[in-house]
Amino acid sequence: MDMAVLRAHAHQVLDDATIPELPGAYHGKVRDNYDLPDGRRIIIATDRLSAFDRILAAIPFKGQVLTQTARFWFEATADICPNHVLDYPDPNVVVGRRLDILPVEIVVRGYLAGTTATSILTMYRRGEREMYGVRLPDGLKPNERLPEAIITPTTKAFDGGHDEPLSPVQIIDQGLLTPEQWKTLSHYALALFARGQAMAAERGLILADTKYEFGVDKDGRILLADEIHTPDSSRYWIAASYAERFAAGERPESFDKDFVRNWVAERCDPYKDPIPPIPADLILETAGVYVRAFEMITGQAFAPPSPDEPILERVRRNLAPYFSG
Known part of the structure:
Protein backbone atom coordinates (compact mmCIF):
# COMPACT_ATOMS: atom_id res chain seq x y z
CA MET A 1 0.00 0.00 0.00
CA ASP A 2 1.61 3.26 -1.10
CA MET A 3 1.83 6.42 0.97
CA ALA A 4 -0.87 8.20 -1.04
CA VAL A 5 -3.42 5.54 -0.12
CA LEU A 6 -2.27 5.60 3.49
CA ARG A 7 -2.65 9.39 3.63
CA ALA A 8 -6.17 9.10 2.23
CA HIS A 9 -7.08 6.89 5.19
CA ALA A 10 -5.04 8.70 7.84
CA HIS A 11 -8.21 10.06 9.47
CA GLN A 12 -9.71 6.60 9.82
CA VAL A 13 -8.59 5.40 13.21
CA LEU A 14 -10.45 3.67 16.00
CA ASP A 15 -8.81 5.01 19.13
CA ASP A 16 -11.78 4.45 21.45
CA ALA A 17 -14.49 1.80 21.15
CA THR A 18 -16.68 2.88 24.04
CA ILE A 19 -20.24 1.73 23.31
CA PRO A 20 -22.58 2.55 26.23
CA GLU A 21 -25.33 0.21 24.97
CA LEU A 22 -23.10 -2.83 25.55
CA PRO A 23 -22.84 -4.30 29.07
CA GLY A 24 -19.86 -5.52 31.08
CA ALA A 25 -17.29 -3.07 29.74
CA TYR A 26 -13.58 -3.68 30.25
CA HIS A 27 -11.07 -1.48 28.45
CA GLY A 28 -7.59 -2.92 27.90
CA LYS A 29 -4.56 -1.21 26.45
CA VAL A 30 -5.47 -2.18 22.89
CA ARG A 31 -8.81 -4.01 23.00
CA ASP A 32 -12.15 -2.86 24.38
CA ASN A 33 -14.21 -5.77 25.72
CA TYR A 34 -17.86 -6.27 26.63
CA ASP A 35 -19.26 -9.25 28.53
CA LEU A 36 -22.78 -10.29 27.61
CA PRO A 37 -25.04 -11.97 30.22
CA ASP A 38 -25.17 -15.21 28.21
CA GLY A 39 -21.43 -15.89 28.52
CA ARG A 40 -20.28 -14.33 25.25
CA ARG A 41 -17.55 -11.69 25.09
CA ILE A 42 -17.34 -8.97 22.44
CA ILE A 43 -13.72 -8.02 21.73
CA ILE A 44 -13.09 -4.87 19.69
CA ALA A 45 -9.53 -4.36 18.45
CA THR A 46 -8.82 -0.63 18.42
CA ASP A 47 -5.94 1.03 16.58
CA ARG A 48 -4.21 2.07 19.80
CA LEU A 49 -0.45 1.46 19.96
CA SER A 50 0.71 0.59 23.46
CA ALA A 51 4.30 0.72 24.69
CA PHE A 52 6.11 1.78 27.84
CA ASP A 53 2.89 1.14 29.81
CA ARG A 54 1.06 3.92 27.98
CA ILE A 55 -0.75 4.64 24.72
CA LEU A 56 1.56 6.32 22.21
CA ALA A 57 -0.64 6.74 19.15
CA ALA A 58 -3.39 5.27 17.02
CA ILE A 59 -2.21 3.45 13.89
CA PRO A 60 -4.64 3.28 10.95
CA PHE A 61 -5.74 -0.28 10.06
CA LYS A 62 -3.94 -1.87 13.05
CA GLY A 63 -7.05 -3.24 14.76
CA GLN A 64 -8.46 -4.62 11.53
CA VAL A 65 -5.13 -6.23 10.62
CA LEU A 66 -4.83 -7.97 13.99
CA THR A 67 -8.43 -9.19 13.98
CA GLN A 68 -8.32 -10.47 10.40
CA THR A 69 -4.87 -12.06 10.75
CA ALA A 70 -6.04 -13.91 13.85
CA ARG A 71 -9.21 -14.93 11.98
CA PHE A 72 -7.08 -16.42 9.18
CA TRP A 73 -5.12 -18.50 11.70
CA PHE A 74 -8.07 -19.48 13.90
CA GLU A 75 -9.78 -20.89 10.82
CA ALA A 76 -6.58 -22.57 9.57
CA THR A 77 -5.95 -24.33 12.89
CA ALA A 78 -9.46 -25.19 14.10
CA ASP A 79 -8.80 -28.86 13.34
CA ILE A 80 -5.84 -28.83 15.78
CA CYS A 81 -7.25 -26.94 18.73
CA PRO A 82 -10.72 -25.58 19.58
CA ASN A 83 -10.84 -21.80 19.96
CA HIS A 84 -13.07 -19.20 21.54
CA VAL A 85 -14.46 -17.71 18.31
CA LEU A 86 -18.22 -17.57 17.74
CA ASP A 87 -18.67 -14.79 15.17
CA TYR A 88 -17.06 -11.87 13.33
CA PRO A 89 -19.74 -9.17 13.07
CA ASP A 90 -17.24 -6.50 11.98
CA PRO A 91 -13.67 -6.36 10.59
CA ASN A 92 -12.41 -5.12 13.97
CA VAL A 93 -14.57 -7.36 16.14
CA VAL A 94 -14.65 -10.96 17.30
CA VAL A 95 -17.37 -12.44 19.49
CA GLY A 96 -16.12 -15.34 21.54
CA ARG A 97 -16.87 -17.55 24.49
CA ARG A 98 -15.90 -16.00 27.81
CA LEU A 99 -13.16 -18.15 29.34
CA ASP A 100 -11.24 -18.47 32.57
CA ILE A 101 -7.73 -17.73 31.31
CA LEU A 102 -5.13 -20.21 32.51
CA PRO A 103 -2.41 -18.66 34.72
CA VAL A 104 0.52 -19.70 32.51
CA GLU A 105 1.80 -17.72 29.53
CA ILE A 106 2.84 -20.00 26.70
CA VAL A 107 5.59 -19.00 24.26
CA VAL A 108 6.82 -21.51 21.69
CA ARG A 109 10.26 -20.84 20.26
CA GLY A 110 11.92 -22.35 17.22
CA TYR A 111 15.02 -20.14 17.23
CA LEU A 112 17.51 -18.76 19.76
CA ALA A 113 16.13 -15.23 19.78
CA GLY A 114 14.62 -12.53 21.94
CA THR A 115 15.56 -9.46 23.97
CA THR A 116 13.56 -9.67 27.21
CA ALA A 117 14.89 -11.00 30.50
CA THR A 118 12.93 -14.25 30.02
CA SER A 119 13.97 -14.82 26.39
CA ILE A 120 16.15 -17.84 25.75
CA LEU A 121 18.81 -15.78 23.96
CA THR A 122 19.21 -13.48 26.96
CA MET A 123 19.44 -16.47 29.31
CA TYR A 124 21.80 -18.34 26.95
CA ARG A 125 24.14 -15.35 26.81
CA ARG A 126 24.28 -15.40 30.60
CA GLY A 127 25.69 -18.91 30.34
CA GLU A 128 22.50 -20.77 31.20
CA ARG A 129 21.84 -24.00 29.36
CA GLU A 130 19.08 -25.51 31.51
CA MET A 131 15.95 -23.41 31.11
CA TYR A 132 12.20 -24.01 31.09
CA GLY A 133 12.76 -27.67 31.81
CA VAL A 134 14.90 -28.27 28.71
CA ARG A 135 18.65 -28.29 28.07
CA LEU A 136 20.08 -26.39 25.11
CA PRO A 137 23.38 -27.50 23.58
CA ASP A 138 26.55 -25.42 23.72
CA GLY A 139 27.70 -23.53 20.65
CA LEU A 140 24.43 -22.05 19.45
CA LYS A 141 24.59 -18.62 17.81
CA PRO A 142 22.06 -15.80 18.12
CA ASN A 143 19.01 -16.38 15.91
CA GLU A 144 20.03 -19.97 15.11
CA ARG A 145 17.34 -22.58 14.63
CA LEU A 146 16.92 -24.81 17.67
CA PRO A 147 17.24 -28.61 17.35
CA GLU A 148 13.48 -28.67 17.96
CA ALA A 149 10.80 -26.21 18.99
CA ILE A 150 10.45 -25.72 22.74
CA ILE A 151 7.79 -24.31 25.04
CA THR A 152 9.02 -21.56 27.36
CA PRO A 153 6.20 -20.99 29.86
CA THR A 154 6.16 -18.12 32.32
CA THR A 155 3.92 -16.92 35.10
CA LYS A 156 1.29 -14.42 34.04
CA ALA A 157 2.26 -11.23 35.84
CA PHE A 158 -0.43 -8.92 37.20
CA ASP A 159 -0.37 -5.45 38.75
CA GLY A 160 2.98 -4.51 37.26
CA GLY A 161 4.76 -7.70 38.29
CA HIS A 162 7.31 -9.48 36.16
CA ASP A 163 6.90 -12.77 34.33
CA GLU A 164 9.03 -15.56 35.80
CA PRO A 165 10.28 -18.62 33.88
CA LEU A 166 8.61 -21.93 34.71
CA SER A 167 9.35 -25.58 34.03
CA PRO A 168 6.61 -28.18 33.54
CA VAL A 169 7.47 -29.64 36.97
CA GLN A 170 7.03 -26.23 38.62
CA ILE A 171 3.74 -25.64 36.80
CA ILE A 172 2.30 -28.85 38.19
CA ASP A 173 3.92 -28.65 41.65
CA GLN A 174 2.63 -25.10 42.15
CA GLY A 175 -0.87 -26.15 41.13
CA LEU A 176 -0.99 -23.73 38.22
CA LEU A 177 -2.22 -26.52 35.93
CA THR A 178 -3.14 -30.15 36.46
CA PRO A 179 -0.92 -32.76 34.77
CA GLU A 180 -3.70 -33.43 32.26
CA GLN A 181 -4.12 -29.73 31.50
CA TRP A 182 -0.38 -29.33 30.90
CA LYS A 183 -0.33 -32.38 28.63
CA THR A 184 -3.23 -31.03 26.57
CA LEU A 185 -1.95 -27.46 26.47
CA SER A 186 1.60 -28.38 25.48
CA HIS A 187 0.31 -30.70 22.76
CA TYR A 188 -1.88 -27.93 21.35
CA ALA A 189 0.91 -25.33 21.50
CA LEU A 190 3.49 -27.42 19.65
CA ALA A 191 0.99 -28.56 17.03
CA LEU A 192 -0.23 -24.99 16.43
CA PHE A 193 3.35 -23.78 16.09
CA ALA A 194 4.25 -26.55 13.64
CA ARG A 195 1.24 -25.65 11.48
CA GLY A 196 2.16 -21.98 11.71
CA GLN A 197 5.77 -22.59 10.68
CA ALA A 198 4.75 -24.76 7.73
CA MET A 199 2.19 -22.27 6.41
CA ALA A 200 4.52 -19.31 6.99
CA ALA A 201 7.24 -21.08 4.99
CA GLU A 202 4.84 -21.31 2.04
CA ARG A 203 4.58 -17.51 2.19
CA GLY A 204 8.34 -16.94 2.31
CA LEU A 205 8.34 -16.31 6.05
CA ILE A 206 9.93 -17.87 9.12
CA LEU A 207 7.76 -18.05 12.23
CA ALA A 208 10.53 -17.81 14.83
CA ASP A 209 8.41 -17.73 17.98
CA THR A 210 4.93 -16.88 19.14
CA LYS A 211 2.74 -16.45 22.20
CA TYR A 212 -0.48 -18.34 22.91
CA GLU A 213 -3.14 -17.73 25.52
CA PHE A 214 -5.43 -20.55 26.58
CA GLY A 215 -8.53 -20.58 28.74
CA VAL A 216 -11.07 -23.01 30.12
CA ASP A 217 -14.77 -22.86 29.25
CA LYS A 218 -17.66 -23.69 31.59
CA ASP A 219 -17.32 -27.38 30.67
CA GLY A 220 -13.62 -27.51 31.52
CA ARG A 221 -12.41 -27.65 27.91
CA ILE A 222 -9.13 -25.90 27.05
CA LEU A 223 -9.64 -23.40 24.22
CA LEU A 224 -7.27 -21.07 22.39
CA ALA A 225 -8.12 -17.45 23.15
CA ASP A 226 -6.97 -13.89 22.41
CA GLU A 227 -5.04 -13.93 19.11
CA ILE A 228 -2.87 -16.33 17.11
CA HIS A 229 0.17 -15.79 14.88
CA THR A 230 -0.43 -12.04 14.47
CA PRO A 231 2.40 -9.53 13.94
CA ASP A 232 1.95 -8.43 17.57
CA SER A 233 2.06 -11.89 19.16
CA SER A 234 4.70 -13.46 16.91
CA ARG A 235 8.20 -12.93 15.58
CA TYR A 236 8.30 -13.32 11.79
CA TRP A 237 11.46 -13.18 9.67
CA ILE A 238 11.85 -12.91 5.91
CA ALA A 239 13.08 -16.33 4.77
CA ALA A 240 14.93 -15.22 1.62
CA SER A 241 17.49 -13.13 3.52
CA TYR A 242 17.78 -15.24 6.68
CA ALA A 243 20.76 -17.44 5.71
CA GLU A 244 22.91 -14.56 4.48
CA ARG A 245 22.17 -12.38 7.49
CA PHE A 246 22.70 -15.26 9.92
CA ALA A 247 26.08 -16.08 8.35
CA ALA A 248 27.10 -12.43 8.70
CA GLY A 249 25.99 -12.30 12.34
CA GLU A 250 23.25 -9.80 11.51
CA ARG A 251 19.70 -9.69 12.83
CA PRO A 252 17.18 -11.36 10.53
CA GLU A 253 14.98 -9.15 8.40
CA SER A 254 11.57 -8.75 10.00
CA PHE A 255 8.38 -6.69 9.99
CA ASP A 256 9.80 -3.67 11.79
CA LYS A 257 6.74 -2.12 13.45
CA ASP A 258 8.65 -0.21 16.08
CA PHE A 259 9.11 3.09 14.23
CA VAL A 260 6.99 5.00 16.74
CA ARG A 261 8.35 3.21 19.80
CA ASN A 262 11.97 3.79 18.75
CA TRP A 263 11.34 7.42 17.78
CA VAL A 264 9.81 8.15 21.19
CA ALA A 265 12.54 6.29 23.12
CA GLU A 266 15.23 8.35 21.37
CA ARG A 267 13.66 11.65 22.44
CA CYS A 268 12.52 11.22 26.02
CA ASP A 269 12.19 8.88 28.95
CA PRO A 270 8.87 7.37 27.87
CA TYR A 271 8.12 6.07 31.36
CA LYS A 272 8.34 9.55 32.90
CA ASP A 273 8.29 12.35 30.35
CA PRO A 274 5.46 13.73 28.25
CA ILE A 275 5.38 12.14 24.80
CA PRO A 276 6.42 14.63 22.08
CA PRO A 277 4.15 15.04 19.05
CA ILE A 278 4.69 12.06 16.75
CA PRO A 279 5.13 12.85 13.02
CA ALA A 280 2.17 11.79 10.89
CA ASP A 281 4.35 10.09 8.30
CA LEU A 282 5.90 7.91 11.01
CA ILE A 283 2.43 6.73 12.01
CA LEU A 284 1.57 6.03 8.38
CA GLU A 285 4.81 4.09 7.87
CA THR A 286 3.80 1.86 10.76
CA ALA A 287 0.34 1.40 9.25
CA GLY A 288 2.01 0.34 6.01
CA VAL A 289 4.05 -2.30 7.82
CA TYR A 290 0.92 -3.79 9.39
CA VAL A 291 -0.78 -3.99 5.99
CA ARG A 292 2.30 -5.60 4.41
CA ALA A 293 2.47 -8.10 7.26
CA PHE A 294 -1.20 -9.03 6.82
CA GLU A 295 -0.81 -9.56 3.10
CA MET A 296 2.39 -11.60 3.37
CA ILE A 297 1.16 -13.75 6.26
CA THR A 298 -2.28 -14.52 4.84
CA GLY A 299 -1.72 -14.24 1.09
CA GLN A 300 -4.84 -12.06 0.96
CA ALA A 301 -5.24 -8.49 -0.26
CA PHE A 302 -6.01 -6.04 2.54
CA ILE A 311 -15.03 3.19 11.97
CA LEU A 312 -16.78 3.55 15.33
CA GLU A 313 -20.09 4.24 13.56
CA ARG A 314 -19.63 1.10 11.48
CA VAL A 315 -18.74 -0.96 14.55
CA ARG A 316 -21.79 0.36 16.40
CA ARG A 317 -24.03 -0.46 13.43
CA ASN A 318 -22.68 -3.99 13.16
CA LEU A 319 -22.99 -4.59 16.90
CA ALA A 320 -26.51 -3.16 17.23
CA PRO A 321 -28.05 -6.69 17.44
CA TYR A 322 -26.03 -7.23 20.63
CA PHE A 323 -27.32 -4.10 22.41
CA SER A 324 -29.27 -4.92 25.56
CA GLY A 325 -32.83 -3.69 25.57
Missing part, protein backbone atom coordinates in the same frame (compact mmCIF):
# COMPACT_ATOMS: atom_id res chain seq x y z
CA ALA A 303 -9.42 -4.38 2.18
CA PRO A 304 -9.25 -0.89 3.71
CA PRO A 305 -12.41 0.45 5.36
CA SER A 306 -14.79 2.67 3.44
CA PRO A 307 -13.69 6.31 3.69
CA ASP A 308 -17.32 7.40 3.92
CA GLU A 309 -18.16 5.99 7.37
CA PRO A 310 -16.23 6.53 10.62
Whole structure:
Protein backbone atom coordinates (compact mmCIF):
# COMPACT_ATOMS: atom_id res chain seq x y z
CA MET A 1 0.00 0.00 0.00
CA ASP A 2 1.61 3.26 -1.10
CA MET A 3 1.83 6.42 0.97
CA ALA A 4 -0.87 8.20 -1.04
CA VAL A 5 -3.42 5.54 -0.12
CA LEU A 6 -2.27 5.60 3.49
CA ARG A 7 -2.65 9.39 3.63
CA ALA A 8 -6.17 9.10 2.23
CA HIS A 9 -7.08 6.89 5.19
CA ALA A 10 -5.04 8.70 7.84
CA HIS A 11 -8.21 10.06 9.47
CA GLN A 12 -9.71 6.60 9.82
CA VAL A 13 -8.59 5.40 13.21
CA LEU A 14 -10.45 3.67 16.00
CA ASP A 15 -8.81 5.01 19.13
CA ASP A 16 -11.78 4.45 21.45
CA ALA A 17 -14.49 1.80 21.15
CA THR A 18 -16.68 2.88 24.04
CA ILE A 19 -20.24 1.73 23.31
CA PRO A 20 -22.58 2.55 26.23
CA GLU A 21 -25.33 0.21 24.97
CA LEU A 22 -23.10 -2.83 25.55
CA PRO A 23 -22.84 -4.30 29.07
CA GLY A 24 -19.86 -5.52 31.08
CA ALA A 25 -17.29 -3.07 29.74
CA TYR A 26 -13.58 -3.68 30.25
CA HIS A 27 -11.07 -1.48 28.45
CA GLY A 28 -7.59 -2.92 27.90
CA LYS A 29 -4.56 -1.21 26.45
CA VAL A 30 -5.47 -2.18 22.89
CA ARG A 31 -8.81 -4.01 23.00
CA ASP A 32 -12.15 -2.86 24.38
CA ASN A 33 -14.21 -5.77 25.72
CA TYR A 34 -17.86 -6.27 26.63
CA ASP A 35 -19.26 -9.25 28.53
CA LEU A 36 -22.78 -10.29 27.61
CA PRO A 37 -25.04 -11.97 30.22
CA ASP A 38 -25.17 -15.21 28.21
CA GLY A 39 -21.43 -15.89 28.52
CA ARG A 40 -20.28 -14.33 25.25
CA ARG A 41 -17.55 -11.69 25.09
CA ILE A 42 -17.34 -8.97 22.44
CA ILE A 43 -13.72 -8.02 21.73
CA ILE A 44 -13.09 -4.87 19.69
CA ALA A 45 -9.53 -4.36 18.45
CA THR A 46 -8.82 -0.63 18.42
CA ASP A 47 -5.94 1.03 16.58
CA ARG A 48 -4.21 2.07 19.80
CA LEU A 49 -0.45 1.46 19.96
CA SER A 50 0.71 0.59 23.46
CA ALA A 51 4.30 0.72 24.69
CA PHE A 52 6.11 1.78 27.84
CA ASP A 53 2.89 1.14 29.81
CA ARG A 54 1.06 3.92 27.98
CA ILE A 55 -0.75 4.64 24.72
CA LEU A 56 1.56 6.32 22.21
CA ALA A 57 -0.64 6.74 19.15
CA ALA A 58 -3.39 5.27 17.02
CA ILE A 59 -2.21 3.45 13.89
CA PRO A 60 -4.64 3.28 10.95
CA PHE A 61 -5.74 -0.28 10.06
CA LYS A 62 -3.94 -1.87 13.05
CA GLY A 63 -7.05 -3.24 14.76
CA GLN A 64 -8.46 -4.62 11.53
CA VAL A 65 -5.13 -6.23 10.62
CA LEU A 66 -4.83 -7.97 13.99
CA THR A 67 -8.43 -9.19 13.98
CA GLN A 68 -8.32 -10.47 10.40
CA THR A 69 -4.87 -12.06 10.75
CA ALA A 70 -6.04 -13.91 13.85
CA ARG A 71 -9.21 -14.93 11.98
CA PHE A 72 -7.08 -16.42 9.18
CA TRP A 73 -5.12 -18.50 11.70
CA PHE A 74 -8.07 -19.48 13.90
CA GLU A 75 -9.78 -20.89 10.82
CA ALA A 76 -6.58 -22.57 9.57
CA THR A 77 -5.95 -24.33 12.89
CA ALA A 78 -9.46 -25.19 14.10
CA ASP A 79 -8.80 -28.86 13.34
CA ILE A 80 -5.84 -28.83 15.78
CA CYS A 81 -7.25 -26.94 18.73
CA PRO A 82 -10.72 -25.58 19.58
CA ASN A 83 -10.84 -21.80 19.96
CA HIS A 84 -13.07 -19.20 21.54
CA VAL A 85 -14.46 -17.71 18.31
CA LEU A 86 -18.22 -17.57 17.74
CA ASP A 87 -18.67 -14.79 15.17
CA TYR A 88 -17.06 -11.87 13.33
CA PRO A 89 -19.74 -9.17 13.07
CA ASP A 90 -17.24 -6.50 11.98
CA PRO A 91 -13.67 -6.36 10.59
CA ASN A 92 -12.41 -5.12 13.97
CA VAL A 93 -14.57 -7.36 16.14
CA VAL A 94 -14.65 -10.96 17.30
CA VAL A 95 -17.37 -12.44 19.49
CA GLY A 96 -16.12 -15.34 21.54
CA ARG A 97 -16.87 -17.55 24.49
CA ARG A 98 -15.90 -16.00 27.81
CA LEU A 99 -13.16 -18.15 29.34
CA ASP A 100 -11.24 -18.47 32.57
CA ILE A 101 -7.73 -17.73 31.31
CA LEU A 102 -5.13 -20.21 32.51
CA PRO A 103 -2.41 -18.66 34.72
CA VAL A 104 0.52 -19.70 32.51
CA GLU A 105 1.80 -17.72 29.53
CA ILE A 106 2.84 -20.00 26.70
CA VAL A 107 5.59 -19.00 24.26
CA VAL A 108 6.82 -21.51 21.69
CA ARG A 109 10.26 -20.84 20.26
CA GLY A 110 11.92 -22.35 17.22
CA TYR A 111 15.02 -20.14 17.23
CA LEU A 112 17.51 -18.76 19.76
CA ALA A 113 16.13 -15.23 19.78
CA GLY A 114 14.62 -12.53 21.94
CA THR A 115 15.56 -9.46 23.97
CA THR A 116 13.56 -9.67 27.21
CA ALA A 117 14.89 -11.00 30.50
CA THR A 118 12.93 -14.25 30.02
CA SER A 119 13.97 -14.82 26.39
CA ILE A 120 16.15 -17.84 25.75
CA LEU A 121 18.81 -15.78 23.96
CA THR A 122 19.21 -13.48 26.96
CA MET A 123 19.44 -16.47 29.31
CA TYR A 124 21.80 -18.34 26.95
CA ARG A 125 24.14 -15.35 26.81
CA ARG A 126 24.28 -15.40 30.60
CA GLY A 127 25.69 -18.91 30.34
CA GLU A 128 22.50 -20.77 31.20
CA ARG A 129 21.84 -24.00 29.36
CA GLU A 130 19.08 -25.51 31.51
CA MET A 131 15.95 -23.41 31.11
CA TYR A 132 12.20 -24.01 31.09
CA GLY A 133 12.76 -27.67 31.81
CA VAL A 134 14.90 -28.27 28.71
CA ARG A 135 18.65 -28.29 28.07
CA LEU A 136 20.08 -26.39 25.11
CA PRO A 137 23.38 -27.50 23.58
CA ASP A 138 26.55 -25.42 23.72
CA GLY A 139 27.70 -23.53 20.65
CA LEU A 140 24.43 -22.05 19.45
CA LYS A 141 24.59 -18.62 17.81
CA PRO A 142 22.06 -15.80 18.12
CA ASN A 143 19.01 -16.38 15.91
CA GLU A 144 20.03 -19.97 15.11
CA ARG A 145 17.34 -22.58 14.63
CA LEU A 146 16.92 -24.81 17.67
CA PRO A 147 17.24 -28.61 17.35
CA GLU A 148 13.48 -28.67 17.96
CA ALA A 149 10.80 -26.21 18.99
CA ILE A 150 10.45 -25.72 22.74
CA ILE A 151 7.79 -24.31 25.04
CA THR A 152 9.02 -21.56 27.36
CA PRO A 153 6.20 -20.99 29.86
CA THR A 154 6.16 -18.12 32.32
CA THR A 155 3.92 -16.92 35.10
CA LYS A 156 1.29 -14.42 34.04
CA ALA A 157 2.26 -11.23 35.84
CA PHE A 158 -0.43 -8.92 37.20
CA ASP A 159 -0.37 -5.45 38.75
CA GLY A 160 2.98 -4.51 37.26
CA GLY A 161 4.76 -7.70 38.29
CA HIS A 162 7.31 -9.48 36.16
CA ASP A 163 6.90 -12.77 34.33
CA GLU A 164 9.03 -15.56 35.80
CA PRO A 165 10.28 -18.62 33.88
CA LEU A 166 8.61 -21.93 34.71
CA SER A 167 9.35 -25.58 34.03
CA PRO A 168 6.61 -28.18 33.54
CA VAL A 169 7.47 -29.64 36.97
CA GLN A 170 7.03 -26.23 38.62
CA ILE A 171 3.74 -25.64 36.80
CA ILE A 172 2.30 -28.85 38.19
CA ASP A 173 3.92 -28.65 41.65
CA GLN A 174 2.63 -25.10 42.15
CA GLY A 175 -0.87 -26.15 41.13
CA LEU A 176 -0.99 -23.73 38.22
CA LEU A 177 -2.22 -26.52 35.93
CA THR A 178 -3.14 -30.15 36.46
CA PRO A 179 -0.92 -32.76 34.77
CA GLU A 180 -3.70 -33.43 32.26
CA GLN A 181 -4.12 -29.73 31.50
CA TRP A 182 -0.38 -29.33 30.90
CA LYS A 183 -0.33 -32.38 28.63
CA THR A 184 -3.23 -31.03 26.57
CA LEU A 185 -1.95 -27.46 26.47
CA SER A 186 1.60 -28.38 25.48
CA HIS A 187 0.31 -30.70 22.76
CA TYR A 188 -1.88 -27.93 21.35
CA ALA A 189 0.91 -25.33 21.50
CA LEU A 190 3.49 -27.42 19.65
CA ALA A 191 0.99 -28.56 17.03
CA LEU A 192 -0.23 -24.99 16.43
CA PHE A 193 3.35 -23.78 16.09
CA ALA A 194 4.25 -26.55 13.64
CA ARG A 195 1.24 -25.65 11.48
CA GLY A 196 2.16 -21.98 11.71
CA GLN A 197 5.77 -22.59 10.68
CA ALA A 198 4.75 -24.76 7.73
CA MET A 199 2.19 -22.27 6.41
CA ALA A 200 4.52 -19.31 6.99
CA ALA A 201 7.24 -21.08 4.99
CA GLU A 202 4.84 -21.31 2.04
CA ARG A 203 4.58 -17.51 2.19
CA GLY A 204 8.34 -16.94 2.31
CA LEU A 205 8.34 -16.31 6.05
CA ILE A 206 9.93 -17.87 9.12
CA LEU A 207 7.76 -18.05 12.23
CA ALA A 208 10.53 -17.81 14.83
CA ASP A 209 8.41 -17.73 17.98
CA THR A 210 4.93 -16.88 19.14
CA LYS A 211 2.74 -16.45 22.20
CA TYR A 212 -0.48 -18.34 22.91
CA GLU A 213 -3.14 -17.73 25.52
CA PHE A 214 -5.43 -20.55 26.58
CA GLY A 215 -8.53 -20.58 28.74
CA VAL A 216 -11.07 -23.01 30.12
CA ASP A 217 -14.77 -22.86 29.25
CA LYS A 218 -17.66 -23.69 31.59
CA ASP A 219 -17.32 -27.38 30.67
CA GLY A 220 -13.62 -27.51 31.52
CA ARG A 221 -12.41 -27.65 27.91
CA ILE A 222 -9.13 -25.90 27.05
CA LEU A 223 -9.64 -23.40 24.22
CA LEU A 224 -7.27 -21.07 22.39
CA ALA A 225 -8.12 -17.45 23.15
CA ASP A 226 -6.97 -13.89 22.41
CA GLU A 227 -5.04 -13.93 19.11
CA ILE A 228 -2.87 -16.33 17.11
CA HIS A 229 0.17 -15.79 14.88
CA THR A 230 -0.43 -12.04 14.47
CA PRO A 231 2.40 -9.53 13.94
CA ASP A 232 1.95 -8.43 17.57
CA SER A 233 2.06 -11.89 19.16
CA SER A 234 4.70 -13.46 16.91
CA ARG A 235 8.20 -12.93 15.58
CA TYR A 236 8.30 -13.32 11.79
CA TRP A 237 11.46 -13.18 9.67
CA ILE A 238 11.85 -12.91 5.91
CA ALA A 239 13.08 -16.33 4.77
CA ALA A 240 14.93 -15.22 1.62
CA SER A 241 17.49 -13.13 3.52
CA TYR A 242 17.78 -15.24 6.68
CA ALA A 243 20.76 -17.44 5.71
CA GLU A 244 22.91 -14.56 4.48
CA ARG A 245 22.17 -12.38 7.49
CA PHE A 246 22.70 -15.26 9.92
CA ALA A 247 26.08 -16.08 8.35
CA ALA A 248 27.10 -12.43 8.70
CA GLY A 249 25.99 -12.30 12.34
CA GLU A 250 23.25 -9.80 11.51
CA ARG A 251 19.70 -9.69 12.83
CA PRO A 252 17.18 -11.36 10.53
CA GLU A 253 14.98 -9.15 8.40
CA SER A 254 11.57 -8.75 10.00
CA PHE A 255 8.38 -6.69 9.99
CA ASP A 256 9.80 -3.67 11.79
CA LYS A 257 6.74 -2.12 13.45
CA ASP A 258 8.65 -0.21 16.08
CA PHE A 259 9.11 3.09 14.23
CA VAL A 260 6.99 5.00 16.74
CA ARG A 261 8.35 3.21 19.80
CA ASN A 262 11.97 3.79 18.75
CA TRP A 263 11.34 7.42 17.78
CA VAL A 264 9.81 8.15 21.19
CA ALA A 265 12.54 6.29 23.12
CA GLU A 266 15.23 8.35 21.37
CA ARG A 267 13.66 11.65 22.44
CA CYS A 268 12.52 11.22 26.02
CA ASP A 269 12.19 8.88 28.95
CA PRO A 270 8.87 7.37 27.87
CA TYR A 271 8.12 6.07 31.36
CA LYS A 272 8.34 9.55 32.90
CA ASP A 273 8.29 12.35 30.35
CA PRO A 274 5.46 13.73 28.25
CA ILE A 275 5.38 12.14 24.80
CA PRO A 276 6.42 14.63 22.08
CA PRO A 277 4.15 15.04 19.05
CA ILE A 278 4.69 12.06 16.75
CA PRO A 279 5.13 12.85 13.02
CA ALA A 280 2.17 11.79 10.89
CA ASP A 281 4.35 10.09 8.30
CA LEU A 282 5.90 7.91 11.01
CA ILE A 283 2.43 6.73 12.01
CA LEU A 284 1.57 6.03 8.38
CA GLU A 285 4.81 4.09 7.87
CA THR A 286 3.80 1.86 10.76
CA ALA A 287 0.34 1.40 9.25
CA GLY A 288 2.01 0.34 6.01
CA VAL A 289 4.05 -2.30 7.82
CA TYR A 290 0.92 -3.79 9.39
CA VAL A 291 -0.78 -3.99 5.99
CA ARG A 292 2.30 -5.60 4.41
CA ALA A 293 2.47 -8.10 7.26
CA PHE A 294 -1.20 -9.03 6.82
CA GLU A 295 -0.81 -9.56 3.10
CA MET A 296 2.39 -11.60 3.37
CA ILE A 297 1.16 -13.75 6.26
CA THR A 298 -2.28 -14.52 4.84
CA GLY A 299 -1.72 -14.24 1.09
CA GLN A 300 -4.84 -12.06 0.96
CA ALA A 301 -5.24 -8.49 -0.26
CA PHE A 302 -6.01 -6.04 2.54
CA ALA A 303 -9.42 -4.38 2.18
CA PRO A 304 -9.25 -0.89 3.71
CA PRO A 305 -12.41 0.45 5.36
CA SER A 306 -14.79 2.67 3.44
CA PRO A 307 -13.69 6.31 3.69
CA ASP A 308 -17.32 7.40 3.92
CA GLU A 309 -18.16 5.99 7.37
CA PRO A 310 -16.23 6.53 10.62
CA ILE A 311 -15.03 3.19 11.97
CA LEU A 312 -16.78 3.55 15.33
CA GLU A 313 -20.09 4.24 13.56
CA ARG A 314 -19.63 1.10 11.48
CA VAL A 315 -18.74 -0.96 14.55
CA ARG A 316 -21.79 0.36 16.40
CA ARG A 317 -24.03 -0.46 13.43
CA ASN A 318 -22.68 -3.99 13.16
CA LEU A 319 -22.99 -4.59 16.90
CA ALA A 320 -26.51 -3.16 17.23
CA PRO A 321 -28.05 -6.69 17.44
CA TYR A 322 -26.03 -7.23 20.63
CA PHE A 323 -27.32 -4.10 22.41
CA SER A 324 -29.27 -4.92 25.56
CA GLY A 325 -32.83 -3.69 25.57
